[in-house]
Amino acid sequence: MNITSSVTRNNMLAIVLVCVLCVCTDARPEKPTGEVTVMEKRYKTWLKQHGKTYNSKDEWNMRFGIYQSNLKFIEFVNAQNLSYKLTDNEFADMTNFEFQTTYLGYKRKGHWLPQNQQHSYNVGNYAIPSSIDWRKKGAVTRIKNQDSCGSCWAFSALGAVEAINQIKTGNLVSLSPQELVDCNFGLDNHGCSGGIMEKAYEFMMLNGGISSDEDYPYKGRQGLCNPIIARKIAASITGYVRIPERNETAMQAAVARQPISVAIDASASEFQLYADGVFTGSCGKKLNHGVLVVGYGKDKGVGYWIVKNSWGTGWGNKGYMKLHRGSSDKRGVCGVAMESSYPVKDF
Numbered sequence: 001m002n003i004t005s006s007v008t009r010n011n012m013l014a015i016v017l018v019c020v021l022c023v024c025t026d027a028r029p030e031k032p033t034g035e036v037t038v039m040e041k042r043y044k045t046w047l048k049q050h051g052k053t054y055n056s057k058d059e060w061n062m063r064f065g066i067y068q069s070n071l072k073f074i075e076f077v078n079a080q081n082l083s084y085k086l087t088d089n090e091f092a093d094m095t096n097f098e099f100q101t102t103y104l105g106y107k108r109k110g111h112w113l114p115q116n117q118q119h120s121y122n123v124g125n126y127a128i129p130s131s132i133d134w135r136k137k138g139a140v141t142r143i144k145n146q147d148s149c150g151s152c153w154a155f156s157a158l159g160a161v162e163a164i165n166q167i168k169t170g171n172l173v174s175l176s177p178q179e180l181v182d183c184n185f186g187l188d189n190h191g192c193s194g195g196i197m198e199k200a201y202e203f204m205m206l207n208g209g210i211s212s213d214e215d216y217p218y219k220g221r222q223g224l225c226n227p228i229i230a231r232k233i234a235a236s237i238t239g240y241v242r243i244p245e246r247n248e249t250a251m252q253a254a255v256a257r258q259p260i261s262v263a264i265d266a267s268a269s270e271f272q273l274y275a276d277g278v279f280t281g282s283c284g285k286k287l288n289h290g291v292l293v294v295g296y297g298k299d300k301g302v303g304y305w306i307v308k309n310s311w312g313t314g315w316g317n318k319g320y321m322k323l324h325r326g327s328s329d330k331r332g333v334c335g336v337a338m339e340s341s342y343p344v345k346d347f
């Protein structure tokens with residue numbers, strides 16, 4: 001027996017021993033540490049709360065990892081005593097990238113000029129109240145859920161049409177984003193792949209109006225346009241107005257009259273996991289989401305816009321966000337003052 005083979009035999013023995021040890025630990029897993037147990041309990045409760053199930057144990061584990069990292073982030077932000085808080089809402093098992101690719105859908109391609117039906121912005125002479133909430137005036141429908149379809153633009157535009165229709169006729173009718181997803185599909189708007197609100201207004205003007213949500217219900221995926229239902233008009237508009245950009249005073253004057261559509265940057269993790277309070281960012285200025293501003297006010301001296309989102313009632317404050325108003329950056333927090341508009345109903 002030479003030295004080499006003796007070393008090899010010792011190594012073999014070591015390998016066998018390690019394997020035996022592996023088998024032992026596999027057979028009787030070590031108890032998870034206290035932190036893991038608490039986390040796992042919390043995760044299981046969260047899964048139940050949100051009715052989440054996954055296809056495999058692997059995905060369960062992967063989602064658990066993402067959930068834990070989101071929780072750490074939530075604790076980190078909430079510890080900073082900011083004007084808003086985050087929470088482990090239904091998006092807490094998604095990475096921020098997944099969230100962005102699933103729930104955002106405001107897309108403007110290159111330079112686009114509004115059509116001639118556009119009216120010019122003219123506030124006129126009227127008193128602008130220090131706060132207003134169109135929900136209290138009965139002009140806002142319930143919170144909707146776009147699901148995993150990038151149709152935010154349709155919800156944003158229709159929210160504004162629902163409101164002006166209620167203000168002018170007294171009837172609050174929930175309108176059909178599915179009709180826009182199916183029928184307003186072309187060069188500018190792309191159903192579940194994104195679109196812009198002003199093009200949705202233009203569609204409604206050409207189509208003579210839009211059907212109700214009841215007649216043309218939401219499916220959350222691209223379908224063929226049903227032209228028969230699309231002719232059952234539940235509300236119509238005569239034009240729309242682009243609000244001057246970088247001017248939150250102009251926005252306020254408009255919201256004093258009616259809810260408005262705004263484009264924002266909703267891609268931040270803070271936005272994904274927002275719970276309550278006046279949201280001051282972080283967020284960028286790359287407009288990628290369409291929402292509805294249904295009012296404004298002030299909390300302890302801090303101005304905010306009341307934002308109606310289309311991510312269900314589980315996100316934010318029952319589906320709503322208070323977004324900071326009066327930022328020193330003229331583009332507004334999350335770019336809220338960069339592109340906003342509202343429909344006109346002249347009869």
Ligand SMILES: *[C@@H]1O[C@H](CO)[C@@H](O)[C@H](O)[C@H]1NC(C)=O
Nearest residue numbers: 079080081082083084300302
């Ligand atoms: C948290 O912020 C509020 C208002 O911004 C302030 O009044 C309060 O003292 C702060 N609390 C802590 C613990 O920093």
Ligand SMILES: *[C@@H]1O[C@H](CO)[C@@H](O)[C@H](O)[C@H]1NC(C)=O
Nearest residue numbers: 123244247248249250251253
């Ligand atoms: C912003 O809009 C208001 C209301 O329309 C207007 O009076 C004001 O001059 C505008 N400010 C700027 C900087 O354009």
